[in-house]
Amino acid sequence: MAEPVSEQMIRVTINGEVYEREVEARRLLVHFLRDVLDLTGTHVGCDTGNCGACTVLLDGRSVKSCMVLAIQADGAQVTTVEGLAADGELTPLQRAFSRFHALQCGYCTPGMLISATYLLEQNPHPTEEEIRRGIQGNICRCTGYVNIVEAIKAAAEGQV
Amino acid sequence: MLLRQVEYARPETVDEAVRLLASRDDARALAGGQSLINVMKTRVASPELVVDLNRIGEMRGIAVGADGSLAVGAMATYADVIASPEVRSRRPILAEVAATIADVQVRNRGTIGGNLCVSDPTNHLPPVALAQGWSMTIRALASERTVGAEEFFQGVYVTAVAPGELLTRVTVPALRAREGDGWAALTLGRDGTGIVNVAATVFEGQARIAIGCVAAVPVVLTATADEVSVRQAVRRAALDPPSDVHASGEYRRHVAEVLAARAVARALERAEG
Numbered sequence: 106m107a108e109p110v111s112e113q114m115i116r117v118t119i120n121g122e123v124y125e126r127e128v129e130a131r132r133l134l135v136h137f138l139r140d141v142l143d144l145t146g147t148h149v150g151c152d153t154g155n156c157g158a159c160t161v162l163l164d165g166r167s168v169k170s171c172m173v174l175a176i177q178a179d180g181a182q183v184t185t186v187e188g189l190a191a192d193g194e195l196t197p198l199q200r201a202f203s204r205f206h207a208l209q210c211g212y213c214t215p216g217m218l219i220s221a222t223y224l225l226e227q228n229p230h231p232t233e234e235e236i237r238r239g240i241q242g243n244i245c246r247c248t249g250y251v252n253i254v255e256a257i258k259a260a261a262e263g264q265v
Numbered sequence: 266m267l268l269r270q271v272e273y274a275r276p277e278t279v280d281e282a283v284r285l286l287a288s289r290d291d292a293r294a295l296a297g298g299q300s301l302i303n304v305m306k307t308r309v310a311s312p313e314l315v316v317d318l319n320r321i322g323e324m325r326g327i328a329v330g331a332d333g334s335l336a337v338g339a340m341a342t343y344a345d346v347i348a349s350p351e352v353r354s355r356r357p358i359l360a361e362v363a364a365t366i367a368d369v370q371v372r373n374r375g376t377i378g379g380n381l382c383v384s385d386p387t388n389h390l391p392p393v394a395l396a397q398g399w400s401m402t403i404r405a406l407a408s409e410r411t412v413g414a415e416e417f418f419q420g421v422y423v424t425a426v427a428p429g430e431l432l433t434r435v436t437v438p439a440l441r442a443r444e445g446d447g448w449a450a451l452t453l454g455r456d457g458t459g460i461v462n463v464a465a466t467v468f469e470g471q472a473r474i475a476i477g478c479v480a481a482v483p484v485v486l487t488a489t490a491d492e493v494s495v496r497q498a499v500r501r502a503a504l505d506p507p508s509d510v511h512a513s514g515e516y517r518r519h520v521a522e523v524l525a526a527r528a529v530a531r532a533l534e535r536a537e538g
Contacts, residue, residue, distance in 0.1 A: 107281050109272040109314050130273035130315075133266070133302070152266050154303050157370060166344070166373040171266075172302045173374070174295075176273050177317060220369065241456060242368025 106179075115179035119144065120188025128175045135159040137175035138185060146186040146215050150244070157243035160216035161185050167223040169242070186215035189222060198222055198257065201265040207256035209247035217243045221257045230261055266306045272314045279323060279404055279433055285316045287406045287429035294318055294431055296340060296379035299371050324378075324433055327351050333439030335359075339378025339432045346377060356397070356437050358446035362389050362464075365456045378432045381417070384424050384482070387459045389450075391418050392483040395475035396464035397446065400436045405429065411436075418482040444468040445535030449527035451520050453511060460512045461520045465528035467536045472529045474498070476521050479506035490533050492526045499525045 106113065112129045119142065126141055138144045138161070150158030152171050159170040162184035189196050198221050201207065208214045217240060224231060224239035231239060236257045237250075245253060259265055276282040286292045293312035295301055296319075304310040318324060324340035327349045335355050337346065343363040346352050352360045366372055366380070366389050380390040381401065393399075394414040401417045403410055403426055417425045426432050440446070450462035462477040472490040475483040476499070488498035499522040506517035 106273075106275040107277070107285075109274045109285070111270065111272050113273070129270075131268035131271050133268070136267075152306065154299060154371070157368070160370055167370050168374050169370045172298050174273065174298070174302070174315075174317075177275075177298075177319060179275075223369070238455070239369060242370045 113176055113179070115176055117175075117178050117181055117183055119183045120185060120191065130174065130176050132175045133171055134161070134163075134173040134175045134178055134183075135170040137178075138170065138183075141175075144185055144187055148212055148215055150212065150216075155244065156213070156216075157220060157240075158213055158216045160219045160243065162219060162223060165226075167220055167242075184219070184222075186218055189218060196222070196260075197263070197265050198225065198260040201256035201260040202253070204265055205252050205256035205259060207249065207253040209249050213243055213245045213247075217245065217253060221253075221260070224257070225261055231257075233258065236261075268302075268305050269308065269311045271305070271312060273317060274314065275317045275320055277320050277322075279321060279431065282316055282318060282321060283404050283406055283429070283431050285314070286431060289314050290428070292316055292429070294382075296382070297342065297371075297375040298379075299367075299375040300379065300383045300385070318378075318431075329355060330436070335437040335439075337377055337435050337437060339376065339381075339434055341377050343372035343375050343377070343380075347372065356440055356446065358448055358464075359393065359437065362393055362448050365389070365450070365452075367456060377435060381435065382424055382426055382432055384418055384420070384422055386421055386481060386483075387462075387478050389459070389462060389477075392462055392464040392475035392477040393446075393448070394418075394435070395483050395485050396466045396473050398438055398466075398473075401425070401432055402434045402436070404431045404433050409433075415485065421481045441468060443536050445532045445538070447528040447530065447532030447535065449524040449531065451524060458511075461506075461517050461524055463521065463524040463528040465525065465532045467529060467532040472532065474525050474529065476502075476504070476525060479504045479517055479521055486525075488529075490529050490536075492530065495526050495529045496522050 148158040150156035292314040295315040324338040447465040451460045467490045477483045488494045508514040
């Protein structure tokens with residue numbers, strides 16, 4: 106795409122499914138997921154790149170989808186919270202979040218789960234300090250961090 | 266948030282990118298987007314055209330030159346730098362400082378070139394670039410030039426990269442024998458925005474110090490690498506930092522002196538280690 110466009114057909118693989126849609130260049134990835142594809146698991150929190158509620162995996166790396174244009178994801182693989190329990194069975198992290206009461210209002214949970222999933226992929230046995238730094242980009246305004254950290258630790262240690 | 270209408274291009278080579286950047290008065294390079302997309306939301310920036318650099322492979326590499334210097338592509342992300350064996354062996358402070366920028370998601374996306382070109386007074390890398398004497402390679406339509414860090418940073422959000430130009434790579438000089446780097450910062454939260462940050466490099470008992478967050482661009486000082494001399498040099502610089510909700514100017518001035526002494530002490534340990 107060496108010539109400027111204001112809209113473009115893009116092809117993105119999301120949670121294993123291929124989507125082809127025409128998008129405006131100005132559309133953020135998070136709005137493409139939510140408003141175009143109705144994948145509303147990914148939340149919009151602050152919309153300023155601070156809170157991490159919109160975190161998804163883009164080609165395997167955690168990113169805040171409010172700071173990526175949808176058109177930039179052309180050809181990419183995206184994983185959202187809907188893609189974690191792909192076969193209908195919760196992942197160990199999701200089970201741990203449930204068991205350890207790692208959510209109160211639940212608004213931050215999709216982003217928190219994606220960040221925790223990424224953390225354990227990069228570092229399967231993190232220390233508590235590494236867990237805390239791993240979710241630093243995700244804000245829980247219920248301040249339920251203690252249980253979130255416990256849940257991630259339990260998932261890492263295979264306790265769920 | 267819905268951005269203003271914008272056109273988008275995704276070149277795959279530096280040549281294509283500079284052609285696109287030079288094709289409009291109001292074209293902007295889109296690197297990691299961790300600043301630009303946010304300022305586009307607030308309409309602080311409303312470019313007509315964004316030129317996405319993310320598919321330009323030649324801007325991403327990190328290589329060691331014949332003289333031991335590091336050539337870091339402007340599109341290397343913080344995560345790339347943190348994971349780079351070349352950086353870890355040649356100039357580890359760069360990886361250590363990059364690992365304290367914002368959070369995991371921002372480090373996965375944000376780039377070395379973006380951090381430098383934004384030239385936000387609180388950014389981490391401008392002081393490091395000035396203390397270590399980096400040089401920046403800038404491509405224009407039909408020419409290329411290399412400028413030193415002191416010429417590169419020109420003001421708040423202003424660098425030597427003119428409209429239509431592109432920072433393609435930075436060169437980080439090799440550490441010499443008995444040379445060491447230090448970093449000290451006071452931040453909002455663990456890896457948050459800097460209140461003051463200081464990079465220092467010590468070589469043969471002389472310290473080169475760059476203090477960030479206290480002026481439009483980092484303030485560069487030299488001093489003998491001992492605490493008394495460093496503190497004296499910072500006091501003599503008569504810093505006039507801004508006051509804001511996080512810290513008064515007077516407090517920043519005090520912290521600058523303390524952090525400069527700490528950064529030099531760490532650099533000295535490494536120079537001798």
